[in-house]
Amino acid sequence: SGGAIVGRPGWRWLDNLPTAHALEALSFRLTAVGFVAWTFTLIGGAIWAESAWGRYWGWDPKEVWTFIIWVVYAAYLHARTTRGWAGRKSAYFVLVGYACVLFNFTAVNLIINGKHSYSGLTAG
Known part of the structure; x- marks a missing residue:
């Protein structure tokens, strides 16, 4: 059967893990806290960009992907x-x-060229 492997001696450590429901609830709580932190990161980055480059948003790949991540976790x-x-x-x-x-x-x-690329690690 599919669950028989858990009873084997090498897999007994799995018995000490929380249930799938508890892990999913923990994932939700951690994501909610991380989402708040990510929101402040996005806002702080925009404020810093305005100070450094004279604009809040410039469609740089790092800015775009930071926003994409924010949207995914918001969804x-x-x-x-x-x-x-x-x-x-x-x-x-x-x-x-x-x-x-x-x-x-x-x-x-490391691969995509933009204002946030690390010097010497990208072509261009």
Whole structure:
């Protein structure tokens, strides 16, 4: 059967993990806190950009992907709180958001050329 592997000695550590429901609830709470922090990051970045470059928004790839991440997590929080999304559907939503964060911190910084590119690491 599919659950028989959990009973094996090498998999007993899984018995100490919280339930899937508890992990999903924790994910929601952490995402809500992170969303507030990300909102302040987006606002703070715009204020800094105005001071540094004389404009709040310039469609730089880092700015765009920061906003995309904000929208993805806003949509997740909205779907979770108003539409009752839970379980696997909401977990996939969170994973898409996390994939966007990883893309923003890796590909946008190292591959895509823009004002936030790291000197010497991108072509151009």
